[in-house]
Amino acid sequence: DAMVIQNPRYQVTQFGKPVTLSCSQTLNHNVMYWYQQKSSQAPKLLFHYYDKDFNNEADTPDNFQSRRPNTSFCFLDIRSPGLGDAAMYLCATSSDEGTTSYNEQFFGPGTRLTVL
Amino acid sequence: AQSVTQLGSHVSVSEGALVLLRCNYSSSVPPYLFWYVQYPNQGLQLLLKYTSAATLVKGINGFEAEFKKSETSFHLTKPSAHMSDAAEYFCAVIFSGGYNKLIFGAGTRLAVHP
Numbered sequence: 001d002a003m004v005i006q007n008p009r010y011q012v013t014q015f016g017k018p019v020t021l022s023c024s025q026t027l028n029h030n031v032m033y034w035y036q037q038k039s040s041q042a043p044k045l046l047f048h049y050y051d052k053d054f055n056n057e058a059d060t061p062d063n064f065q066s067r068r069p070n071t072s073f074c075f076l077d078i079r080s081p082g083l084g085d086a087a088m089y090l091c092a093t094s095s096d097e098g099t100t101s102y103n104e105q106f107f108g109p110g111t112r113l114t115v116l
Numbered sequence: 117a118q119s120v121t122q123l124g125s126h127v128s129v130s131e132g133a134l135v136l137l138r139c140n141y142s143s144s145v146p147p148y149l150f151w152y153v154q155y156p157n158q159g160l161q162l163l164l165k166y167t168s169a170a171t172l173v174k175g176i177n178g179f180e181a182e183f184k185k186s187e188t189s190f191h192l193t194k195p196s197a198h199m200s201d202a203a204e205y206f207c208a209v210i211f212s213g214g215y216n217k218l219i220f221g222a223g224t225r226l227a228v229h230p
Contacts (some may be wrong), residue, residue, distance in 0.1 A: 004159075042220035043160070090159055102141060103210070104150075105218055107159040 003027070004108035006091050012114045013072045015079050021076040022110045023091030031103060032074040035090040036065060037110070043090055049074060050096075078113075117145045118211045122221035129228055133195040135179075137224045139207030142188065147209040149190040150218070151181055154204045163205075166190060177201070202228045 005024045012075035013019040023051045025031065030051050035043035047056045049068045063085070065077040078085055123138040141147055148167050152160040164175025171183045181192045190207065207221040 007161075009157075040223075040225075042223050045217070088157075092160075104162070104165065107152075107161070109159040110157070112157060 004091055004106055006089075006092055006108040006111050008111060009109060010112050010114070012080075012116060014116050015083065016080045019078050019081055019113065021073045021078075021089050021091075021113070023076070023108055024072050025091075025093045025106075025108075026072070027091035027093055027094040027095070027106060028071065029106070030071065031094045031096060032068060033092040033094075034064075034076050035073070035092065036085075037088040037090055039087075046076070059113065081115045082112070083115050086113055088112050117124055118147075118209075118219070120207055120209045120219055120221045122205075122207050122224050123225055124228060125222065126225050126227065127158040128195045129190055129226070131228055131230055132196050132221075133203065135192070135197045135226065137192040137205050137207075137226065139181075139190045139192065139221060140188055141190070141209050146183070146185055147211045149181075150208045151175065151179070151190075151192050152206045152208060153177075154206065154223075156172075156203075161208065163192070197228045199227075199228050199230070202226055 007022045033048040034046045037043040046060045063079050067075045090110045091108040092105040094105045117181050119142045121140045124185045151163040151217045154160050155161050163179050164173045166173050166183045172179045183190050203225050204225050206223045
Protein backbone atom coordinates (compact mmCIF):
# COMPACT_ATOMS: atom_id res chain seq x y z
CA ASP A 1 0.00 0.00 0.00
CA ALA A 2 1.14 3.51 -0.78
CA MET A 3 1.88 5.34 2.41
CA VAL A 4 3.68 7.95 4.47
CA ILE A 5 6.32 6.53 6.81
CA GLN A 6 7.92 8.27 9.75
CA ASN A 7 10.96 7.08 11.62
CA PRO A 8 11.48 6.70 14.43
CA ARG A 9 8.03 6.60 16.02
CA TYR A 10 9.49 7.68 19.35
CA GLN A 11 12.61 9.79 19.78
CA VAL A 12 14.28 10.88 22.99
CA THR A 13 16.92 13.57 22.92
CA GLN A 14 18.73 15.75 25.41
CA PHE A 15 18.25 19.45 25.85
CA GLY A 16 20.34 21.20 23.20
CA LYS A 17 21.36 18.03 21.34
CA PRO A 18 20.53 18.19 17.62
CA VAL A 19 17.97 15.69 16.41
CA THR A 20 16.67 14.66 12.98
CA LEU A 21 13.29 13.18 12.23
CA SER A 22 12.65 11.33 9.00
CA CYS A 23 9.69 11.07 6.65
CA SER A 24 9.40 9.02 3.50
CA GLN A 25 6.53 8.43 1.12
CA THR A 26 5.61 5.93 -1.57
CA LEU A 27 2.78 8.08 -2.95
CA ASN A 28 5.06 10.04 -5.31
CA HIS A 29 3.46 13.26 -4.10
CA ASN A 30 5.22 16.51 -4.91
CA VAL A 31 4.27 18.39 -1.74
CA MET A 32 5.50 17.42 1.73
CA TYR A 33 4.61 19.09 5.03
CA TRP A 34 5.86 19.08 8.60
CA TYR A 35 3.50 19.79 11.48
CA GLN A 36 4.13 20.16 15.19
CA GLN A 37 1.40 18.96 17.52
CA LYS A 38 1.72 19.65 21.22
CA SER A 39 -0.31 17.78 23.77
CA SER A 40 -4.07 18.35 23.45
CA GLN A 41 -3.57 20.87 20.65
CA ALA A 42 -4.23 20.97 16.93
CA PRO A 43 -1.39 20.35 14.49
CA LYS A 44 0.54 23.48 13.57
CA LEU A 45 2.20 23.77 10.19
CA LEU A 46 5.94 24.43 10.42
CA PHE A 47 6.83 24.42 6.70
CA HIS A 48 6.27 22.60 3.47
CA TYR A 49 8.12 21.71 0.31
CA TYR A 50 6.46 22.25 -3.04
CA ASP A 51 8.71 20.09 -5.18
CA LYS A 52 12.12 21.49 -4.22
CA ASP A 53 10.80 24.88 -3.14
CA PHE A 54 10.89 25.40 0.60
CA ASN A 55 8.03 27.38 2.19
CA ASN A 56 8.50 28.40 5.79
CA GLU A 57 5.66 29.56 8.01
CA ALA A 58 6.26 33.05 9.38
CA ASP A 59 6.17 31.97 13.01
CA THR A 60 8.34 28.86 12.71
CA PRO A 61 11.42 29.28 14.93
CA ASP A 62 14.85 29.30 13.28
CA ASN A 63 15.68 26.29 15.43
CA PHE A 64 13.67 24.18 12.99
CA GLN A 65 15.11 23.34 9.59
CA SER A 66 14.17 20.94 6.86
CA ARG A 67 15.77 19.10 3.98
CA ARG A 68 14.27 17.31 1.02
CA PRO A 69 17.00 15.46 -0.87
CA ASN A 70 14.57 13.82 -3.28
CA THR A 71 10.85 13.37 -3.92
CA SER A 72 10.48 10.50 -1.47
CA PHE A 73 12.29 11.80 1.60
CA CYS A 74 11.99 14.82 3.84
CA PHE A 75 13.82 15.50 7.10
CA LEU A 76 13.09 17.75 10.05
CA ASP A 77 16.17 19.01 11.87
CA ILE A 78 15.92 20.57 15.30
CA ARG A 79 19.24 22.26 15.90
CA SER A 80 19.01 22.82 19.65
CA PRO A 81 15.92 21.22 21.13
CA GLY A 82 14.39 22.88 24.13
CA LEU A 83 11.89 21.47 26.58
CA GLY A 84 9.17 23.34 24.73
CA ASP A 85 9.90 21.40 21.54
CA ALA A 86 8.62 18.17 23.02
CA ALA A 87 5.68 17.26 20.80
CA MET A 88 4.34 14.93 18.16
CA TYR A 89 5.77 15.75 14.75
CA LEU A 90 3.58 14.84 11.82
CA CYS A 91 4.63 14.55 8.21
CA ALA A 92 2.04 14.83 5.44
CA THR A 93 2.04 14.73 1.65
CA SER A 94 -0.21 15.90 -1.14
CA SER A 95 -0.24 16.12 -4.89
CA ASP A 96 -1.27 19.02 -7.08
CA GLU A 97 -1.13 17.05 -10.30
CA GLY A 98 -4.91 16.70 -10.45
CA THR A 99 -7.48 19.21 -11.57
CA THR A 100 -8.77 20.23 -8.15
CA SER A 101 -7.98 23.56 -6.54
CA TYR A 102 -7.19 22.01 -3.20
CA ASN A 103 -4.69 19.44 -2.00
CA GLU A 104 -5.88 16.59 0.18
CA GLN A 105 -3.17 15.77 2.66
CA PHE A 106 -2.13 12.27 3.72
CA PHE A 107 -0.54 11.95 7.13
CA GLY A 108 2.13 9.68 8.53
CA PRO A 109 1.84 8.10 12.00
CA GLY A 110 3.99 10.78 13.61
CA THR A 111 7.15 10.85 15.70
CA ARG A 112 6.78 11.65 19.38
CA LEU A 113 9.77 13.66 20.54
CA THR A 114 10.78 13.77 24.19
CA VAL A 115 13.38 16.28 25.36
CA LEU A 116 15.17 15.50 28.62
CA ALA B 117 -10.71 36.86 9.34
CA GLN B 118 -10.89 33.29 8.13
CA SER B 119 -11.11 30.75 10.92
CA VAL B 120 -12.50 27.38 11.94
CA THR B 121 -14.11 26.69 15.30
CA GLN B 122 -14.99 23.43 16.98
CA LEU B 123 -17.54 23.84 19.75
CA GLY B 124 -16.83 21.58 22.68
CA SER B 125 -13.33 20.38 23.44
CA HIS B 126 -14.75 17.26 25.09
CA VAL B 127 -17.87 15.30 24.19
CA SER B 128 -19.03 12.23 26.07
CA VAL B 129 -21.71 9.85 24.81
CA SER B 130 -23.04 6.44 25.71
CA GLU B 131 -22.38 3.50 23.46
CA GLY B 132 -25.18 3.36 20.90
CA ALA B 133 -26.06 7.05 21.25
CA LEU B 134 -25.90 9.70 18.56
CA VAL B 135 -22.56 11.40 18.05
CA LEU B 136 -22.61 15.09 17.10
CA LEU B 137 -19.38 17.05 16.79
CA ARG B 138 -19.69 20.66 15.76
CA CYS B 139 -17.59 22.66 13.31
CA ASN B 140 -18.15 26.19 12.06
CA TYR B 141 -16.04 28.23 9.70
CA SER B 142 -15.73 31.93 9.10
CA SER B 143 -15.29 32.88 5.47
CA SER B 144 -17.23 34.74 2.79
CA VAL B 145 -16.43 31.99 0.31
CA PRO B 146 -17.19 28.37 1.26
CA PRO B 147 -13.95 26.51 1.85
CA TYR B 148 -13.03 22.90 1.35
CA LEU B 149 -13.83 21.08 4.59
CA PHE B 150 -12.38 17.96 6.14
CA TRP B 151 -12.82 15.85 9.24
CA TYR B 152 -9.85 13.91 10.55
CA VAL B 153 -9.68 11.40 13.40
CA GLN B 154 -6.62 10.83 15.56
CA TYR B 155 -6.21 7.85 17.87
CA PRO B 156 -3.66 8.07 20.70
CA ASN B 157 -0.09 8.28 19.45
CA GLN B 158 -1.20 7.99 15.85
CA GLY B 159 -1.30 10.26 12.83
CA LEU B 160 -4.41 11.81 11.32
CA GLN B 161 -6.82 9.72 9.30
CA LEU B 162 -9.25 11.36 6.92
CA LEU B 163 -12.88 10.58 7.79
CA LEU B 164 -14.57 12.58 5.05
CA LYS B 165 -14.34 15.75 3.00
CA TYR B 166 -16.60 18.34 1.40
CA THR B 167 -15.38 19.68 -1.91
CA SER B 168 -18.45 21.51 -3.29
CA ALA B 169 -20.23 18.42 -4.61
CA ALA B 170 -23.00 16.84 -2.49
CA THR B 171 -23.73 18.71 0.74
CA LEU B 172 -24.24 15.47 2.68
CA VAL B 173 -20.97 13.62 2.76
CA LYS B 174 -20.56 10.05 3.91
CA GLY B 175 -17.26 8.91 5.28
CA ILE B 176 -15.61 5.91 6.83
CA ASN B 177 -16.67 4.12 10.01
CA GLY B 178 -20.31 5.19 9.62
CA PHE B 179 -19.65 8.92 9.99
CA GLU B 180 -21.25 11.59 7.87
CA ALA B 181 -21.30 15.37 7.76
CA GLU B 182 -23.58 17.95 6.22
CA PHE B 183 -22.36 21.20 4.76
CA LYS B 184 -24.77 24.06 5.52
CA LYS B 185 -23.74 27.26 3.82
CA SER B 186 -26.38 29.36 5.56
CA GLU B 187 -25.04 28.28 8.94
CA THR B 188 -21.36 28.11 7.85
CA SER B 189 -21.26 24.71 9.47
CA PHE B 190 -19.96 21.22 8.76
CA HIS B 191 -21.03 19.12 11.75
CA LEU B 192 -19.96 15.49 12.03
CA THR B 193 -22.51 12.86 13.04
CA LYS B 194 -22.79 9.15 13.61
CA PRO B 195 -26.14 7.56 14.48
CA SER B 196 -24.78 5.03 16.95
CA ALA B 197 -21.51 5.42 18.84
CA HIS B 198 -19.15 2.50 19.28
CA MET B 199 -16.46 2.17 21.89
CA SER B 200 -13.85 2.22 19.14
CA ASP B 201 -14.95 5.74 18.13
CA ALA B 202 -13.23 7.19 21.19
CA ALA B 203 -10.56 9.48 19.74
CA GLU B 204 -9.69 13.10 18.95
CA TYR B 205 -11.55 14.62 16.01
CA PHE B 206 -10.30 17.60 14.04
CA CYS B 207 -12.24 19.73 11.63
CA ALA B 208 -9.96 21.32 9.05
CA VAL B 209 -10.45 23.68 6.14
CA ILE B 210 -8.67 24.91 3.06
CA PHE B 211 -9.88 28.42 2.35
CA SER B 212 -10.25 29.78 -1.15
CA GLY B 213 -6.80 30.66 -2.43
CA GLY B 214 -5.15 28.75 0.41
CA TYR B 215 -4.13 25.96 -1.90
CA ASN B 216 -1.71 24.13 0.37
CA LYS B 217 -2.79 25.55 3.71
CA LEU B 218 -4.84 23.21 5.89
CA ILE B 219 -6.24 25.11 8.89
CA PHE B 220 -7.25 22.96 11.86
CA GLY B 221 -9.84 23.52 14.52
CA ALA B 222 -8.79 22.99 18.11
CA GLY B 223 -10.14 19.45 18.17
CA THR B 224 -12.84 17.59 20.08
CA ARG B 225 -12.05 14.62 22.24
CA LEU B 226 -14.84 12.05 22.04
CA ALA B 227 -15.33 9.68 24.95
CA VAL B 228 -17.69 6.71 24.63
CA HIS B 229 -18.84 4.99 27.79
CA PRO B 230 -20.72 1.73 28.18
